[in-house]
Amino acid sequence: MPLESEEALVIGSYVFKEQDKIVHLLTSHNGIQKIVAPGSSKGKNRFGSLLELFTEGEFFFYRKEDRELATLSKGDIITSYFDTVSEPGRIFYFYLIAEIVMKFVPPNFNTSRIYKLIKSVLDSSKDGAEMKYLILYFMVWILRIEGMMFEAGKCGTCHKTDLLKGWVMSDYRGIVCNKCRREESVILRKRGIEFVEWTKRNDTSGKFEGMSDEDSKNIFRILKNKIEYHGEFSLNSPRYLSSLI
Ligand SMILES: [Zn+2]
Missing domain, CATH: 2.40.50.140 (Nucleic acid-binding proteins)
Structure with a gap:
């Protein structure tokens, strides 16, 4: 054989x-x-x-x-990557990354970009980067690679740009501005918008400064819900990430 x-x-x-x-x-x-x-x-x-x-x-x-x-x-x-991945402060983030990949990547998908993304998360984690940022970076990019990430600073209805905050559409396909919003109630905060834009121009070794715990929880919840909505499943691992939920 x-x-x-x-x-x-x-x-x-x-x-x-x-x-x-x-x-x-x-x-x-x-x-x-x-x-x-x-x-x-x-x-x-x-x-x-x-x-x-x-x-x-x-x-x-x-x-x-x-x-x-x-x-x-x-x-x-x-x-x-055993030493990094098995560290108590990191392991649950890596469980979540593995769970997202297993549930969210379609069969026969060309995985070359996802592979590189995870390698860079692993390497940066090994170099001591904070998992709180790496997990958000990973979530934004896996959505982008699968063609589902929205323009964070742009209203999906009137196309106004440079929004300082936005209301997340109920189908998670974009955000809308204050004038266009109807029933939407979940707000993507300013720092979240800036982070999503920042990930386009920076790799995992870059540093995104000045995100408060409230900011990172806000964007984590939106990305998690978006992945669950598009993938039609629930993620089990986030419950262990008390710093983000
Ligand atoms: Zn608008």
């Missing part, structure tokens, strides 16, 4: 048939793939820390004709 290989990030796994695990991989450009890792739910196994959340590796696997899932044969770690 010919071996195939993928460069990928581990975004989740669960025990399957007692000894095995099913591992979800975000590949560098071939979408999300599920593979069986035989024997990997045993304490000591040949894959070691390859299958930890957000380990980046080269994964070699084969397919049997009668099986739906490919089987992992071996893998090499390219970059381990």
